[in-house]
Amino acid sequence: MDKFETLTGIAAPMPLMNIDTDMIIPKQFLKTIKRSGLGVNLFDEMRxxxxxxxxxxFVLNQPAYRDAQIIVAGDNFGCGSSREHAPWALLDFGVRCVISTSFADIFYNNCFKNGILPIVLPKEQVDALMDDAEKGANARITVDLEAQTVTASDGTAYPFEVDAFKRRCLLEGLDDIGLTMEKAASIDAFEETAVQARPWV
Known part of the structure; x- marks a missing residue:
């Protein structure tokens, strides 16, 4: 998983509320277990x-937002079914950060496991960033995970909070497999001890 430290990019405004996972990646595209190739079908029924x-x-088809790496969204983003294909599709398109007033819990957690930073901010701040994003490609937003700030194109910085463990995983690029591999020495030592204690297994 790629590290997430600081991101400066184009933000696409999507003020629609309750964007669910079936809108993000419709059910007919869930046949694959590959994480790549889903970006072309992101928001398929709207695109x-x-x-x-x-x-x-549709905003992502407009020239100013074709390379958007950030989405500023309405309330309750990622609701609906728990499909992990939703963050896969966002990531494959190039989105590394979604900013909203709230997220569905499962989608929120799946984002961290796939290298996407979901940021929760108060409505007035999301509205200000939405207005900023509507200025087009010249209005770039900077997200600094280390400092936990979102900075608008006019220099206004908005602080956000994220769980310390999830923050560390993103900063270091650790998904579940990466976290497990951090314990490789302990795992190897356990297996060696187990073989000596039970050589017949």
């Missing part, structure tokens, strides 16, 4: 029409 053509009104 494309019935013939597969891009919807020019």
């Amino acid at each position: 494309y029409d019935a013939d597969g053509n891009e919807n020019p009104g």
Whole structure:
């Protein structure tokens, strides 16, 4: 998993409330267990029409936001089913951070396990960042996980809080496998002791 330290990027404004995981990645794309290749189908039913053509009104299809790495979203982002494909699709598209007033719990935790930083801020601050994001590609937002701040294009900094363990995992690029591998020496020592104690196993 890639480390998340400081990110300066284009923020796409998505003021819609209750964006659920089926909107993020519709159910027909859940057949794969690969984490790559889902970005093209991110927000599929909003990005494309019935013939597969891009919807020019959808924010991520607009030239200013095609390379967005941050989403500023309405309340309750990631609600619905617990599919981990949702953060996979966001990450594959290039999104590393989502800012909202609230997240569904399972989606929120899945983000950390996949290298995405979900940030919870008060509504007035999210609204200010939403307004900033609507300025287009010239309005870049900076997210500093070490300092735990989001800085708007005008220099206004908004502090946020995140669980210390989750913060460490993102800063060091540790997913569940990485955390396990930190204990490799202890695991090897246990296995060696177990073999000596029970050689017949």
